[in-house]
Amino acid sequence: MPAEPPEMQPSERSDPTMIQSRTTVSPSCAGMASWTDRLGEVWAVHQPRFDRMLARYNGAFLAMTGISRTDQVLDIGCGTGTLTRAAAELAPSGRVLGIDLSPAVLAVARKHTRRQSNVSYLQADAESYPLRAQAYQAIISRFGTMYFRQPATAFHRIGQALQDAGQLTMLVWQTRDRNEWVRVIDDSLGPRASHMFGWTDDGTGGPEVIDDLLANAGFDRIAFTDVRQPLFLGVDAEEADMFVRAVVSRDPHDRRQQDELRAALTARQLVSGGVLLNSAAWLVTARKA
Numbered sequence: 001m002p003a004e005p006p007e008m009q010p011s012e013r014s015d016p017t018m019i020q021s022r023t024t025v026s027p028s029c030a031g032m033a034s035w036t037d038r039l040g041e042v043w044a045v046h047q048p049r050f051d052r053m054l055a056r057y058n059g060a061f062l063a064m065t066g067i068s069r070t071d072q073v074l075d076i077g078c079g080t081g082t083l084t085r086a087a088a089e090l091a092p093s094g095r096v097l098g099i100d101l102s103p104a105v106l107a108v109a110r111k112h113t114r115r116q117s118n119v120s121y122l123q124a125d126a127e128s129y130p131l132r133a134q135a136y137q138a139i140i141s142r143f144g145t146m147y148f149r150q151p152a153t154a155f156h157r158i159g160q161a162l163q164d165a166g167q168l169t170m171l172v173w174q175t176r177d178r179n180e181w182v183r184v185i186d187d188s189l190g191p192r193a194s195h196m197f198g199w200t201d202d203g204t205g206g207p208e209v210i211d212d213l214l215a216n217a218g219f220d221r222i223a224f225t226d227v228r229q230p231l232f233l234g235v236d237a238e239e240a241d242m243f244v245r246a247v248v249s250r251d252p253h254d255r256r257q258q259d260e261l262r263a264a265l266t267a268r269q270l271v272s273g274g275v276l277l278n279s280a281a282w283l284v285t286a287r288k289a
């Protein structure tokens with residue numbers, strides 16, 4: 001069993017803010033609601049595929065975190081914990097806490113973490129959980145900070161949990177127009193992928209929005225690195241189609257949608273290397289002001 005997070009006192013276990021209430025999610029954020037159920041389960045079941053899909057981002061991300069051997073690290077929206085465990089290897093004499101809303105992803109994370117005694121997980125809403133002040137030298141997130149209902153409040157709390165010289169490092173998707181993988185799915189199935197993965201029509205993913213958010217939350221030295229990587233969706237169009245089908249809900253009776261998606265994936269299938277779609281993310285770093 002992984003050690004219990006040091007800051008998780010018994011009284012905090014019954015904190016009603018720990019688990020995101022689905023009743024409070026606004027319609028414009030409908031995609032967020034399902035992390036505690038369907039989407040979390042999908043992410044858990046398809047963990048190897050999601051990890052392969054995102055793997056090309058890991059090297060640049062981990063290098064940018066600057067995590068050192070004794071650091072206390074927090075991984076926000078840690079999912080199945082791939083980066084949580086990688087961070088723990090960089091901090092063998094420190095500790096890493098992964099926090100996530102979804103019980104399903106955390107079950108997978110715990111299963112894969114049996115041998116790492118410096119990692120623990122907490123099922124909680126990072127947006128409202130009372131994190132200990134000044135507790136972490138590094139706070140990291142690979143695509144786990146895009147789903148907050150009130151990002152201003154969430155980043156303020158995150159900033160307070162960071163020590164003075166500490167660094168927030170996160171990967172967030174750039175705008176939809178720069179992410180072919182989302183456009184391909186949305187163009188066939190309607191705006192499902194973009195809703196699922198946190199895009200709205202009000203400029204989500206734009207560096208100005210993120211910069212404002214972080215500056216207002218008390219961060220400075222905010223820097224953006226433009227990272228572009230192909231995402232692997234499957235060895236061929238059929239496999240990629242099955243993957244998208246499992247992840248993105250769609251109307252099973254709409255033949256046109258299904259044909260369009262398959263055609264788009266087939267058009268992007270390489271002779272070798274599988275189906276690769278372009279993606280673009282911001283690698284964001286920020287310090288406590």
Ligand SMILES: C[S@@+](CC[C@H](N)C(=O)[O-])C[C@H]1O[C@@H](n2cnc3c(N)ncnc32)[C@H](O)[C@@H]1O
Binds near residue numbers: 020043080081124126
């Ligand atoms: C796109 S997945 C990324 C998972 C993981 N970081 C990775 O790279 O594999 C987003 C994760 O953020 C989690 N999440 C979303 N909103 C959250 C919140 N408010 N508090 C904690 N976790 C959250 C979801 O449950 C999900 O596991």
